Amino acid sequence: MKPLIDRLKPLKKDGRRLLGCFPLYPPVELFHSMGLEPLVMWGMKPFLDGTARSDRHIQNFVCSVGRHLVEFVLSDAGAVLDGMFMYNACDTLRNLPEILRSGLEEEGRVLPLLNAHIPMPSLEQTDARQYLRDEIQTLIGRLEQTFGVSFSDARFEQSVSSYRRARALARQLERAVAQGGIGFGKFAGLMQGNCLRSVEDQIEKMEAVVSEADKRPALKNADAPGAGVIISGIMPPPSGVSDIMEQSGLRVVGNDIASLARTYAYTPEDGGSAPDYYVDFYYNHHPCTTLLGSSDHRIKVLETLIQERGARGIVFLGEKFCEYEYFEFPFLMKRFKEKGIQSLQLEFSIDDDENLGQVRTRIEAFSEMISEGDAP
Numbered sequence: 001m002k003p004l005i006d007r008l009k010p011l012k013k014d015g016r017r018l019l020g021c022f023p024l025y026p027p028v029e030l031f032h033s034m035g036l037e038p039l040v041m042w043g044m045k046p047f048l049d050g051t052a053r054s055d056r057h058i059q060n061f062v063c064s065v066g067r068h069l070v071e072f073v074l075s076d077a078g079a080v081l082d083g084m085f086m087y088n089a090c091d092t093l094r095n096l097p098e099i100l101r102s103g104l105e106e107e108g109r110v111l112p113l114l115n116a117h118i119p120m121p122s123l124e125q126t127d128a129r130q131y132l133r134d135e136i137q138t139l140i141g142r143l144e145q146t147f148g149v150s151f152s153d154a155r156f157e158q159s160v161s162s163y164r165r166a167r168a169l170a171r172q173l174e175r176a177v178a179q180g181g182i183g184f185g186k187f188a189g190l191m192q193g194n195c196l197r198s199v200e201d202q203i204e205k206m207e208a209v210v211s212e213a214d215k216r217p218a219l220k221n222a223d224a225p226g227a228g229v230i231i232s233g234i235m236p237p238p239s240g241v242s243d244i245m246e247q248s249g250l251r252v253v254g255n256d257i258a259s260l261a262r263t264y265a266y267t268p269e270d271g272g273s274a275p276d277y278y279v280d281f282y283y284n285h286h287p288c289t290t291l292l293g294s295s296d297h298r299i300k301v302l303e304t305l306i307q308e309r310g311a312r313g314i315v316f317l318g319e320k321f322c323e324y325e326y327f328e329f330p331f332l333m334k335r336f337k338e339k340g341i342q343s344l345q346l347e348f349s350i351d352d353d354e355n356l357g358q359v360r361t362r363i364e365a366f367s368e369m370i371s372e373g374d375a376p
């Protein structure tokens with residue numbers, strides 16, 4: 001647990017209060033501009049010794065994301081948090097505030113918990129923009145009251161500009177992966193590590209990797225070795241699986257992973273108030289199963305990505321017990337099959353990063369099939 005505490009403490013430098021956030025797309029720019037350090041509580045698994053505390057509060061048929069999140073908050077490392085923020089997403093996360101509150105009470109801890117409701121209908125169905133503006137305005141008031149901080153338009157613009165830079169660098173790195181300049185495993189590890197870095201440190205780290213990648217000769221997608229695939233899911237594959245994909249001759253030319261591309265794909269243009277910024281941010285977000293209103297656009301975005309990057313197949317990485325993703329897999333796979341795009345569905349549960357023999361066999365068979373262009 002100590003390594004995690006050592007990683008988290010520097011986030012509180014300059015008196016910043018650490019705000020644990022879930023799920024993946026909280027208004028980080030707003031928190032940062034108000035002197036708080038947003039910590040999106042994903043990617044804690046490598047630092048945790050199992051899920052013993054979480055298992056006392058939530059069932060073992062909940063996804064690993066939810067179980068690790070609860071374990072972290074209730075752990076000794078979670079005591080570094082100064083508050084939590086959540087918005088509505090899936091059924092698993094929807095009930096976590098009460099569970100966390102009672103778990104923390106048992107540990108003799110109390111944390112302020114702020115929330116916002118992000119309207120989920122698509123714009124074509126209901127125009128909830130004013131509701132969302134009001135939610136953001138209310139959140140600003142609650143942050144000021146809870147943490148004794150203040151909002152300023154100028155500071156908000158500065159924070160937006162930092163996050164815009166970080167997301168642009170992530171997209172640049174994704175391109176370098178597609179061109180074979182960086183391995184996907186290295187890229188995914190860097191991005192997961194970014195969950196525990198301030199945005200300033202994220203930028204520094206990614207700039208260093210970009211300049212390292214720039215020194216290598218750029219390959220066009222078609223010239224880079226390996227059959228190009230898109231990967232899709234909530235979490236990136238375990239590092240052992242990324243290795244198997246590369247060893248099997250697959251090259252990740254793009255991704256639709258919630259903690260990767262869905263997070264860094266879009267930042268609204270400059271200008272406008274904070275409430276207007278978040279209307280743009282959520283309504284034009286990269287489609288995600290957890291933002292229901294955006295789901296209608298998912299097929300189109302994936303098809304465009306496959307075409308632009310010259311991918312020969314798509315690998316769906318199922319997070320076990322994540323109904324949101326599983327509802328869509330059959331439909332997506334059928335639709336891609338009709339268009340001649342092969343897909344492979346893998347499933348990972350909480351301890352599936354060991355004993356990967358069966359996964360290796362399936363990936364190797366898939367790689368062989370798409371490399372030869374055979375029918376399924």
Ligand code: SF4
Nearest residue numbers: 063065090092234322
């Ligand atoms: S993986 Fe799925 S079920 Fe789990 S928290 Fe994310 S969206 Fe919810």
